[in-house]
Amino acid sequence: MSQSANKQITLKEVAEAAGVSVSTASRALAGKAEAYRISRSTERSVQAAAKRLQFQPSLLAKSLRSQRTKLLGVVLPNIANPFFASIAREITLAAEENEFSVLLADSQENGETEVHLVEQLQARQIEGLVVCPVGIQNQHLTKITRQNLPLVLVDRGFAHKDLVTVTSDHREGARVATKLLTDQGHHQIGVLQGLPDTLPNTERLRGYSEELKRCGITFDPTLIAGNHFDESSGYHAAHQLLSAHPEITALFAFSNQNALGALRATAELGRNIPDDLSLIAFDDHPFAAYLAAPLTSVCQDVSQLGRVAASLLMEQIKTGKQPIEKQHRIPVEIINRSSIAKFE
Amino acid sequence: MSQSANKQITLKEVAEAAGVSVSTASRALAGKAEAYRISRSTERSVQAAAKRLQFQPSLLAKSLRSQRTKLLGVVLPNIANPFFASIAREITLAAEENEFSVLLADSQENGETEVHLVEQLQARQIEGLVVCPVGIQNQHLTKITRQNLPLVLVDRGFAHKDLVTVTSDHREGARVATKLLTDQGHHQIGVLQGLPDTLPNTERLRGYSEELKRCGITFDPTLIAGNHFDESSGYHAAHQLLSAHPEITALFAFSNQNALGALRATAELGRNIPDDLSLIAFDDHPFAAYLAAPLTSVCQDVSQLGRVAASLLMEQIKTGKQPIEKQHRIPVEIINRSSIAKFE
DNA sequence: TTGAAAGCGCTAACAG
DNA sequence: CTGTTAGCGCTTTCAA
Numbered sequence: 275m276s277q278s279a280n281k282q283i284t285l286k287e288v289a290e291a292a293g294v295s296v297s298t299a300s301r302a303l304a305g306k307a308e309a310y311r312i313s314r315s316t317e318r319s320v321q322a323a324a325k326r327l328q329f330q331p332s333l334l335a336k337s338l339r340s341q342r343t344k345l346l347g348v349v350l351p352n353i354a355n356p357f358f359a360s361i362a363r364e365i366t367l368a369a370e371e372n373e374f375s376v377l378l379a380d381s382q383e384n385g386e387t388e389v390h391l392v393e394q395l396q397a398r399q400i401e402g403l404v405v406c407p408v409g410i411q412n413q414h415l416t417k418i419t420r421q422n423l424p425l426v427l428v429d430r431g432f433a434h435k436d437l438v439t440v441t442s443d444h445r446e447g448a449r450v451a452t453k454l455l456t457d458q459g460h461h462q463i464g465v466l467q468g469l470p471d472t473l474p475n476t477e478r479l480r481g482y483s484e485e486l487k488r489c490g491i492t493f494d495p496t497l498i499a500g501n502h503f504d505e506s507s508g509y510h511a512a513h514q515l516l517s518a519h520p521e522i523t524a525l526f527a528f529s530n531q532n533a534l535g536a537l538r539a540t541a542e543l544g545r546n547i548p549d550d551l552s553l554i555a556f557d558d559h560p561f562a563a564y565l566a567a568p569l570t571s572v573c574q575d576v577s578q579l580g581r582v583a584a585s586l587l588m589e590q591i592k593t594g595k596q597p598i599e600k601q602h603r604i605p606v607e608i609i610n611r612s613s614i615a616k617f618e
Numbered sequence: 619m620s621q622s623a624n625k626q627i628t629l630k631e632v633a634e635a636a637g638v639s640v641s642t643a644s645r646a647l648a649g650k651a652e653a654y655r656i657s658r659s660t661e662r663s664v665q666a667a668a669k670r671l672q673f674q675p676s677l678l679a680k681s682l683r684s685q686r687t688k689l690l691g692v693v694l695p696n697i698a699n700p701f702f703a704s705i706a707r708e709i710t711l712a713a714e715e716n717e718f719s720v721l722l723a724d725s726q727e728n729g730e731t732e733v734h735l736v737e738q739l740q741a742r743q744i745e746g747l748v749v750c751p752v753g754i755q756n757q758h759l760t761k762i763t764r765q766n767l768p769l770v771l772v773d774r775g776f777a778h779k780d781l782v783t784v785t786s787d788h789r790e791g792a793r794v795a796t797k798l799l800t801d802q803g804h805h806q807i808g809v810l811q812g813l814p815d816t817l818p819n820t821e822r823l824r825g826y827s828e829e830l831k832r833c834g835i836t837f838d839p840t841l842i843a844g845n846h847f848d849e850s851s852g853y854h855a856a857h858q859l860l861s862a863h864p865e866i867t868a869l870f871a872f873s874n875q876n877a878l879g880a881l882r883a884t885a886e887l888g889r890n891i892p893d894d895l896s897l898i899a900f901d902d903h904p905f906a907a908y909l910a911a912p913l914t915s916v917c918q919d920v921s922q923l924g925r926v927a928a929s930l931l932m933e934q935i936k937t938g939k940q941p942i943e944k945q946h947r948i949p950v951e952i953i954n955r956s957s958i959a960k961f962e
Numbered sequence: 963t964t965g966a967a968a969g970c971g972c973t974a975a976c977a978g
Numbered sequence: 979c980t981g982t983t984a985g986c987g988c989t990t991t992c993a994a
Contacts, residue, residue, distance in 0.1 A: 282743070282971090283973065283974085284970095285972065285973095286972095294980075294981085295980065295981045295982080296971090296972080296973090296981090297973080297980075297981065297982080297983095298979085298980055298981075300972070300973060300974090301973090301974095301980090304973080310979075310980080311979055311980095312979065312980075313979065313980095316979085316980085330741045331741065331971080331972075332738065332970090332972070333682055333683075333738075333741045333742045333743070333745060333969050334678060334682050334687065334742065334743050334970090334972090335682055335970075335973090335986090336971080336972060336973080336988090337678055337970040337972095338676075338678050338679055338682050338970090338971080338972075338986050338987070338988090339971080339973055339974090339985080339986050340973075340986085342988070343678065352707070353703055353705050353710060354700065354704045354706075354709040355703075355705040356698065356700045356703065359697055359698050359699075359700065359702075359703035359706075362697055362698075362703075362706075363696070363697040363698040366697060366722060366723065366724045367724060367726070370723065370724070370731075370735070375721050375723070375738065375739070375742065376721065376722050376723070377719050377720065377722075378706070378710060378716065378720050378721075378722040379710065379719070379720070380631075380707055380710045380711060380714070382711070388716075391714070393674065394677075394719065395719070396674060397674045397675065397677045398677045399676060399677070399678050404973075416897070423669075434972075437711055460753065464969080469977085472858065478697065505904070517964045531904075531971060534904055534905065534908070537908045538841055538908075541908070550746070554979095559905065560849070560875075561878065561903065561905040561906075561909065563882075564664060564878070564881045564882075564885070564909050564957055565905065565908050565909060565910065566908060566909065566910050567911055570710045581809065582663055585972030589890075626987090628986095628987060628988090629987065629988065629989095630982055630987075630988095637967075638964075638965085639964065639965045640966095640988080640989095641964075641965060641966080641989080641990080642963090642964055642965075643965095643988095644989060644990085645964090645987070645989085648989080652964075655963055655964095655966080656963065656964075657963065657964095660963085664985090675987080675988075676986090676987055676988070678987075678988090679970090679989090680987080680988060680989080681970090681988095682969095682970050682971070682972090682986090682987080682988075683969080683970050683987080683988045683990090684970085684988085684989075685970070710975085818982075840981090841965090897982040900988035
């Protein structure tokens with residue numbers, strides 16, 4: 275019952291069917307009939323044979339020969355996360371426009387896996403790479419740049435400012451979000467943070483503390499809790515903060531998943547938003563408007579993030595040069611709904 | 619300033635560095651030293667040279683030679699949709715486990731694009747393909763099966779029952795959802811449908827009408843509206859239905875995006891859920907529990923969908939045989955919340 | 963125990 | 979206008 279996979283038609287067979295040599299067949303099909311002054315008749319017979327046999331040239335062989343694979347690599351921490359899925363999509367669409375294909379890999383938020391996947395992609399001779407790096411270590415990525423393989427980091431990045439990076443303006447977003455809270459009289463603001471030491475988290479913390487400082491509120495590190503951008507972290511952090519600090523009047527969640535966890539925790543605690551507790555979140559969400567307490571949020575332009583990353587990458591591939599500007603910031607937007615109440 | 623990309627180290631260079639022939643180098647690195655009785659010393663010197671030069675064998679050349687690419691193709695209508703993103707993720711993880719890589723493509727719900735992408739993937743000599751087909755036309759897919767390229771359809775499928783397909787039990791899900799409504803006394807149930815003539819939509823309609831029949835309610839086709847699984851379709855369909863049929867007491871949305879549109883429409887219309895209108899939706903959502911009216915929904919096991927598709931595919935690749943069972947149904951689960959009220 | 967050579971499918975330089 | 983040939987980087991006979 276096991277049938278061998280149907281052999282692919284090769285150029286050689288097309289050539290034979292058309293009664294010409296492989297080179298002629300190759301040229302005719304590559305649209306170089308003009309340049310090589312191939313007769314109309316042979317050109318047509320080659321095309322006919324190719325069509326008849328349903329010839330599909332092997333991109334594998336083409337790539338080996340030309341040393342150009344038209345392959346892009348994308349490594350993300352979790353493809354199922356809509357945030358990363360949107361980024362993946364934009365890159366894929368840009369790739370398709372340029373006749374590139376995308377090799378997508380999921381590092382599962384694991385640094386070693388990331389290193390392994392990047393190597394694997396390199397072995398496939400990708401022409402460009404987009405990574406949202408998992409960790410704080412980046413040797414394997416600087417190495418890539420040294421090897422002149424076009425690389426763009428997205429969302430997360432490093433202190434190492436030479437790597438091309440596109441990410442949101444986390445600091446400004448967090449600053450404005452915090453201001454929204456302080457403007458309403460909130461002084462005890464708990465933070466549900468994400469993965470510590472990642473660029474987005476660090477910068478958001480910075481924006482938060484800067485705004486506090488501006489208001490003359492002293493920064494209290496015990497008001498920060500959480501260790502991931504996921505629901506579970508938000509849930510536990512909210513519980514912890516709310517029980518240890520009854521004086522907290524507002525929560526700032528660093529992702530919509532964190533906010534989701536906060537929602538679950540506050541529901542359990544019987545705290546009502548916004549009456550008993552104000553809430554603001556990084557990342558908007560389609561459903562945010564229809565929640566029991568329509569969620570005020572800091573909206574990242576995820577598609578734009580992906581598009582900029584993609585164009586930065588394609589540009590590098592086309593020109594062979596790195597962009598002059600390495601650091602790219604995408605502005606965020608505040609969506610004002612009603613999860614924040616005045617505190618007096 | 620433009621620097622040429624760093625040439626990859628080839629086996630030849632490793633061989634030279636180790637002072638052996640390419641064949642020996644190849645064998646030593648392939649772990650075939652034993653089989654070929656290569657001396658410990660040469661084996662080690664080859665390995666040392668490879669390591670020193672950071673040799674990464676070209677999978678391109680390997681694939682061309684072995685006619686095995688270890689490449690999977692995945693074509694989905696919209697990667698940014700969390701539903702498809704989850705499927706993509708499961709396939710990717712399964713692939714990574716088996717040392718395969720995944721070529722991901724986005725058909726943008728466009729049949730022609732899908733055909734083109736599938737061809738492109740085939741040209742890259744993928745060893746297996748997962749598609750969520752956009753349309754009702756399937757010639758290009760049956761052709762693939764005829765060519766003995768392992769293929770698995772996911773979510774959507776065709777009447778053509780020979781294609782390996784894994785999808786949810788839409789009919790049963792819709793039947794139970796409808797029963798939830800009829801049990802509460804709802805007889806005028808509007809349907810916010812998705813893309814007509816797709817398998818999920820057709821089967822859901824069937825489950826819906828079967829349940830109505832069982833209750834002795836006559837099926838009214840004018841109670842069906844919508845043409846896509848997206849927010850916009852849900853929004854317009856809800857408006858249309860609610861204005862044309864004031865007698866409607868409940869809405870059945872065929873996707874969570876459709877439900878989102880319904881939420882927007884009902885908010886505009888000032889209809890309160892569940893008091894003025896009951897709502898149930900296909901597809902659960904993390905935020906569903908925290909909506910103003912916690913949404914009762916039919917939850918598909920998306921990860922399972924992806925996992926089954928992946929394992930069906932890997933199995934075909936490994937054995938070279940098609941599975942005996944072509945049609946695979948994943949059970950759905952009803953999540954009872956409070957968007958349905960009794961109607962008397 | 964190792965090397966030379968062929969060949970996977972394709973393109974391009976060179977030769978008519 | 980077209981064919982012959984070499985070679986992309988690798989594995990695997992075949993030969994020693």
